[in-house]
Amino acid sequence: MAYLVAFHWGWLAGAFAIGLAMGWVAVVHRAPGVSGWLTWLLAALAAGLVAATAACIVPGRAGYWLELLLILFVPYLLGCAIGTWLRALVVTRSMRQRSAA
Template sequence: MPYLVSFHMGWLIGSLLLGFCMGWISVVQRGNGTSKVTAYWLAALAVALVAASFAHVVPGRFGYWLDLGLVMFACYLVGCTIGAWLRDRVVSRSQPAAAL
């Protein structure tokens, strides 16, 4: 794993920055989101992929891509979280105080 991170540091930072930008933008978007059933299936898929990565079920090049994709996805999600949190802090600060 340290080799994966050190060799692909530029791509991981790019994934983090892309996630930050999307997190910053996504606060403005007010969509319906996904249904609970879809969210459960996506969570199960993510858990299955992480389990396959830890168990080394996928060998060779495809296993390497799986590991890299999961690390990049994790960096993207961290960036999204930070971007959304900072955007919320900036927007909530710029709103006028509520009148009592």
């Protein structure tokens, strides 16, 4: 894992930047949410992939790509969360300034 972080730090930073941009844009998007059963299915799939990586079930090149996928997913999700939080902060601040004026 440390090798992946040391070797792919640029890609990790890129995943974070894309997540930041997507988090900023996602607040504006008004699509219907994901249903409850699909959320549980996706969570089970993610947990299964993490368990397969932790147990080293997938060998060779496929295991390498699986670990890289999971390691890139973390900064992407972190960037999405921070981008959404920043967008909400900016929108809240601008709404307060409009109501005060």
